[in-house]
Amino acid sequence: MIRRIISALLPALFPPRCLLDAGPATQVDLADHLIAALEPVASTPHCPRCAQNVPAGRLCGHCLKHPPAFDRVQAAFWLDDTLKQLLHKMKYGQKPDIRITRLLSTLARPYLVPGHVQALVPMPLHPARLRQRGFNQARWLARDWGKAFNLPSVPAARRVLNTQQQARLDASTRRKNLINAFHVDNKCLRPYQCIAIVDDVLTTGATAHALAQAIKASHPALTIEVWVVARTPLL
Numbered sequence: 001m002i003r004r005i006i007s008a009l010l011p012a013l014f015p016p017r018c019l020l021d022a023g024p025a026t027q028v029d030l031a032d033h034l035i036a037a038l039e040p041v042a043s044t045p046h047c048p049r050c051a052q053n054v055p056a057g058r059l060c061g062h063c064l065k066h067p068p069a070f071d072r073v074q075a076a077f078w079l080d081d082t083l084k085q086l087l088h089k090m091k092y093g094q095k096p097d098i099r100i101t102r103l104l105s106t107l108a109r110p111y112l113v114p115g116h117v118q119a120l121v122p123m124p125l126h127p128a129r130l131r132q133r134g135f136n137q138a139r140w141l142a143r144d145w146g147k148a149f150n151l152p153s154v155p156a157a158r159r160v161l162n163t164q165q166q167a168r169l170d171a172s173t174r175r176k177n178l179i180n181a182f183h184v185d186n187k188c189l190r191p192y193q194c195i196a197i198v199d200d201v202l203t204t205g206a207t208a209h210a211l212a213q214a215i216k217a218s219h220p221a222l223t224i225e226v227w228v229v230a231r232t233p234l235l
Helices: 002-013 032-037 061-065 081-092 098-111 127-133 137-149 171-177 206-216
Strands: 072-078 119-122 157-159 182-184 194-202 223-231
Touching (some): 072 194, 081 098, 081 194, 081 223, 157 206
Parallel strands (some): 072 223
Antiparallel strands (some): 157 182
């Protein structure tokens, strides 16, 4: 009873406030008009494997020629200026802002379908990058989505190479940059037949492919999905 009363009072005592200072926010910590402008990936034809926007929703040319190690991508939204600002502020701001991670998790959650997924594996950061940033946003997303869908968040992978920031590299360099970048704890994954790698955004898919490839080296029959808040669309 007390929890219900507190939950009912909190919005009045601490009303939502747009984290980008873009106007009134009545639902979550983002202006209502910015939420309304977010475009769900599900609203656009896209590749059933990598979720890239392609006509008629067929397998894209890249997946046909070079199938990724993962089996399916679930992405909530197409990456736009609003999400870019939030992601940049979250990752590269003067101090870590967990509120942004919570916001992104809340916005994306309705667009994720657990299906056969049995566990979530957060995309790991190299220890040096983790010390620099102060937190791993993928771990926060996996923990929050895990609670929502009653799925364990399993830290089954470590990043053993401190590679350059992928956002600054082209697709080919990204793939080369990630060779042998991950170490997988195989014992953690033995109980599962289907898992989802969790990250904030999918651009070329090179990082998710590299981790999925490392996982499938020991678990070739494992089905691997990728869950992200945003997918970078083809222009």
